[in-house]
Amino acid sequence: MRQLEGALPDFHAIIPAGGVGSRLWPLSRAEAPKFLHDLTGTGRTLLRETWERILPLTGIDRIMVVTGRAHRAAVERQLPELTPANMVLESEPKESSAAIGLAAAILHRRQPDVIVGSFAADHVITDADRFRRTVAEAVAVARTGLITTIGITPLEPSIGFGYIHCGAPLEIEGAPHAELVDRFVEKPDLETATQYVRSGDYLWNAGMFISRADRLLDELARTQPELHEGLVEIAAAWDTEQRDDVVDAIWPMLSKIAIDYSVAEPAAEEGRLAVVRGDFPWDDVGDFSSLAKLLSGGRPGDLAILGEGARVLADSSSGVVVSQSQRLISLIGVTDIVVVDTPDALLVTTREHAQRVKAVVDAIKSAGRNDLL
Amino acid sequence: MRQLEGALPDFHAIIPAGGVGSRLWPLSRAEAPKFLHDLTGTGRTLLRETWERILPLTGIDRIMVVTGRAHRAAVERQLPELTPANMVLESEPKESSAAIGLAAAILHRRQPDVIVGSFAADHVITDADRFRRTVAEAVAVARTGLITTIGITPLEPSIGFGYIHCGAPLEIEGAPHAELVDRFVEKPDLETATQYVRSGDYLWNAGMFISRADRLLDELARTQPELHEGLVEIAAAWDTEQRDDVVDAIWPMLSKIAIDYSVAEPAAEEGRLAVVRGDFPWDDVGDFSSLAKLLSGGRPGDLAILGEGARVLADSSSGVVVSQSQRLISLIGVTDIVVVDTPDALLVTTREHAQRVKAVVDAIKSAGRNDLL
Numbered sequence: 001m002r003q004l005e006g007a008l009p010d011f012h013a014i015i016p017a018g019g020v021g022s023r024l025w026p027l028s029r030a031e032a033p034k035f036l037h038d039l040t041g042t043g044r045t046l047l048r049e050t051w052e053r054i055l056p057l058t059g060i061d062r063i064m065v066v067t068g069r070a071h072r073a074a075v076e077r078q079l080p081e082l083t084p085a086n087m088v089l090e091s092e093p094k095e096s097s098a099a100i101g102l103a104a105a106i107l108h109r110r111q112p113d114v115i116v117g118s119f120a121a122d123h124v125i126t127d128a129d130r131f132r133r134t135v136a137e138a139v140a141v142a143r144t145g146l147i148t149t150i151g152i153t154p155l156e157p158s159i160g161f162g163y164i165h166c167g168a169p170l171e172i173e174g175a176p177h178a179e180l181v182d183r184f185v186e187k188p189d190l191e192t193a194t195q196y197v198r199s200g201d202y203l204w205n206a207g208m209f210i211s212r213a214d215r216l217l218d219e220l221a222r223t224q225p226e227l228h229e230g231l232v233e234i235a236a237a238w239d240t241e242q243r244d245d246v247v248d249a250i251w252p253m254l255s256k257i258a259i260d261y262s263v264a265e266p267a268a269e270e271g272r273l274a275v276v277r278g279d280f281p282w283d284d285v286g287d288f289s290s291l292a293k294l295l296s297g298g299r300p301g302d303l304a305i306l307g308e309g310a311r312v313l314a315d316s317s318s319g320v321v322v323s324q325s326q327r328l329i330s331l332i333g334v335t336d337i338v339v340v341d342t343p344d345a346l347l348v349t350t351r352e353h354a355q356r357v358k359a360v361v362d363a364i365k366s367a368g369r370n371d372l373l
Numbered sequence: 374m375r376q377l378e379g380a381l382p383d384f385h386a387i388i389p390a391g392g393v394g395s396r397l398w399p400l401s402r403a404e405a406p407k408f409l410h411d412l413t414g415t416g417r418t419l420l421r422e423t424w425e426r427i428l429p430l431t432g433i434d435r436i437m438v439v440t441g442r443a444h445r446a447a448v449e450r451q452l453p454e455l456t457p458a459n460m461v462l463e464s465e466p467k468e469s470s471a472a473i474g475l476a477a478a479i480l481h482r483r484q485p486d487v488i489v490g491s492f493a494a495d496h497v498i499t500d501a502d503r504f505r506r507t508v509a510e511a512v513a514v515a516r517t518g519l520i521t522t523i524g525i526t527p528l529e530p531s532i533g534f535g536y537i538h539c540g541a542p543l544e545i546e547g548a549p550h551a552e553l554v555d556r557f558v559e560k561p562d563l564e565t566a567t568q569y570v571r572s573g574d575y576l577w578n579a580g581m582f583i584s585r586a587d588r589l590l591d592e593l594a595r596t597q598p599e600l601h602e603g604l605v606e607i608a609a610a611w612d613t614e615q616r617d618d619v620v621d622a623i624w625p626m627l628s629k630i631a632i633d634y635s636v637a638e639p640a641a642e643e644g645r646l647a648v649v650r651g652d653f654p655w656d657d658v659g660d661f662s663s664l665a666k667l668l669s670g671g672r673p674g675d676l677a678i679l680g681e682g683a684r685v686l687a688d689s690s691s692g693v694v695v696s697q698s699q700r701l702i703s704l705i706g707v708t709d710i711v712v713v714d715t716p717d718a719l720l721v722t723t724r725e726h727a728q729r730v731k732a733v734v735d736a737i738k739s740a741g742r743n744d745l746l
Binding site: 026313315316326327328329330331332333334337339341342343344345346347348349350352353356357359360363364369372 | 399686688689700701702703704705706707710712714715716717718719720721722723725726729730732733736737742745
């Protein structure tokens with residue numbers, strides 16, 4: 001692949017920074033969601049890493065962040081360079097169609113031929129160069145009018161991700177790894193996932209979408225006309241004094257739907273969705289087992305430790321320890337363990353049961369202990 | 374058995390309150406050793422429970438406590454009724470021969486025909502009536518001049534306790550369950566322990582000794598003449614103004630040896646040691662696995678929780694949680710787990726590995742982190 005230099009013309013990134021990451025409780029909280037944490041031990045939050053990964057493709061002025069009002073100060077601390085006009089604050093969470101759609105609609109009003117790319121604030125990608133080369137291909141595909149996603153070459157038969165079934169290869173200048181998308185499939189069982197990986201025709205769905213803003217809004221208008229209308233109305237008022245009034249009137253009425261269902265899957269059915277194969281390491285770090293794998297480089301038997309100044313004394317133990325208190329943590333003879341030590345809550349489980357953390361969060365919610373969420 | 378009423382004439386109890394209980398770290402600490410904890414969920418410390426269990430046999434004036442100088446204030450808080458003359462403070466720990474021997478020597482000076490009984494401050498006995506009836510038998514045996522121990526009818530082939538092999542039955546008025554001791558045996562392996570329990574001839578060594586003070590001191594004079602001489606010299610000065618000077622001069626020179634080796638085993642070899650069978654529930658709560666069993670009444674699959682105001686959210690988990698912080702503790706899918714949550718240290722292990730906690734304590738000691746011990 002050629003070396004990428006400089007920003008991509010007409011390209012604008014959108015970073016939706018939402019979602020608590022319930023399965024990472026008690027590390028991830030409503031007040032300090034996943035994207036505000038350092039999950040890789042670099043000292044930088046996932047949001048900051050996402051920003052720095054994208055920056056060479058866009059420059060400072062062409063990254064928009066969509067987040068909840070509650071996180072405004074934290075996001076400003078993480079991204080002091082962020083242009084104020086590119087901070088979109090949601091008065092309440094409305095899922096990805098509204099968040100990305102509003103950003104696209106605002107950017108489209110500012111520049112009708114803009115190409116937008118949305119990249120979650122809380123994923124981990126360790127090879128930024130490869131990532132950027134793949135995005136550059138996706139932008140080249142998006143210029144042709146196709147809505148474009150990035151699919152990750154699967155490293156193992158994961159049952160934690162959705163898959164993309166690739167269709168016919170595309171012949172697009174500057175995008176040698178582009179294909180049409182045949183269809184999306186939900187998280188499979190292990191046997192199916194194994195077949196997928198063996199076939200070579202399936203990629204992990206990493207939830208990245210690159211498109212001309214007008215094409216993305218067209219798709220939304222077709223599948224979610226009311227949502228589309230509301231977003232266009234807010235976008236029209238966004239850079240005016242009416243912004244707050246219009247947002248307050250319309251945003252609460254908008255429907256909550258993931259962009260996968262409102263845009264990606266319908267576009268795939270119509271043959272308007274392309275995928276560029278990405279072979280960079282990617283993880284959405286959905287639970288503590290993923291975190292353990294990520295931090296230990298996949299070596300079983302390792303004990304991964306995350307947390308500034310963590311003090312861990314371990315004997316014959318493996319898994320992951322997340323330390324957010326200054327306490328000494330001693331482990332003896334516990335394998336594949338998950339210990340998450342925070343000032344007001346402690347979690348002890350195993351990698352095998354890491355998916356069930358969400359049930360604890362639900363139980364705490366039911367008990368009305370929102371201070372712990 | 375007859376109902377016991379009132380105090381036993383000439384009987385004086387000694388409670389050695391020493392020993393950190395390393396295998397109960399980080400609950401048990403140098404500053405707050407095992408005997409200062411409530412391990413049964415009654416709201417009373419083990420020391421207080423020991424006091425209350427013995428009190429009907431002696432009255433307030435006839436219980437002596439031997440403890441370290443560092444624990445003086447804590448012991449006074451636990452036992453405000455304790456007669457000041459019956460508080461013996463060690464300037465440094467010297468093992469049970471010196472601790473119990475000094476108490477016996479002081480009491481013998483005050484009353485030459487006194488019968489003393491020593492009872493650890495950190496064992497758990499749940500049937501106090503049966504315990505007292507057994508002690509009354511042991512006192513009856515001790516009056517005849519035999520050194521007497523109490524052996525517990527084993528409930529299972531424990532490999533955590535030493536055993537007493539019983540010899541010939543004794544015919545002593547008021548002591549129908551008395552036998553001579555044939556010998557002591559160290560902690561056996563499981564197969565041997567199983568044979569012991571099946572035979573009916575072996576009892577658990579609970580480390581309780583009842584004896585005329587003069588006979589106990591005679592035994593010590595025979596096996597540890599220097600230690601005996603030092604103790605007698607301190608005892609002579611104890612109730613005088615010379616106490617501190619004499620203690621400071623002699624106590625540091627005394628040898629450290631368990632009373633099992635200085636008195637019990639040598640007496641058994643000479644046919645001067647008796648045992649009274651006790652069939653009350655007894656446990657020395659040596660580690661967290663014992664604690665789990667004790668708190669759950671032995672029901673496997675139970676999750677035992679210890680700690681005032683403990684907040685535990687458990688899903689498919691068993692074992693024991695000790696909570697000394699006010700944090701929410703969540704467990705998911707961890708079986709036979711041990712979680713000990715204190716303000717400055719957290720332990721996570723399993724019941725199977727509970728014995729290895731001492732190694733952690735040794736590692737902390739080696740690291741010079743005495744603040745955590």
